[in-house]
Amino acid sequence: MKVIAVNGSPRKNWNTATLLQKALDGAASVGAQTEITHLYDLKYRGCISCFSCKRKGGALGRCAMQDDLTNVLDKISSCDLLLLGTPIYFSNITGMMLSFLERLLFSTMTYNLGDRSTFQGKLSSAFIYTMNVPSDLMEKLGYKALFNHYKSLLERLGGPSEILVSNDTYQFDDYSKYEASMFNEKHKAQVRAKQFPIDCQKAFEMGARLVESNIKALLNN
Known part of the structure; x- marks a missing residue:
């Protein structure tokens, strides 16, 4: 079982990366092979609308661009x-993540009637979001619609997708x-000490559970 975190x-050592590593630790605890990629270490662009991934007789369903993201996308296709x-x-998500998702998802999106994706396989996923915004304000700002949007896009890879949110981060x-001055440092420290370990x-648990679910699904097939 191969698990890749992006x-x-x-x-590389703050809220988002810490939560991703905890998820990988959970996956490893039930026997998965794990790997993490830091997008800000890579040189790449978002989709350039070359449509090679849609061209008949071409690299159908695969991004044709060659850069630092190419190897990452190849690994993801088989994880x-x-x-x-x-x-x-x-x-919204960071610009680097959005460009990554353009490259990952547009190449598998089909313009043919009756189809949603050309992705071959069943890739489960999870999206971890961290934010300075407290949970109650997040609800008022309508962030759930944003999260569900990306959840729906990731489900085009054939597997279920989950969401984990860490609010009011340090x-x-x-x-x-x-x-x-708009932030109360004492409050932030309390959240960091009490809530962030719970999020971790x-x-x-999410990493371990998703791997176990995948193993169970494979055995049932």
């Missing part, structure tokens, strides 16, 4: 579970160094 945050993580910037290691445990 970190859409520029930070069993895909774990994505991103902070929320300006009420942004700085020392709030006194930054112009950020949820990520661990």
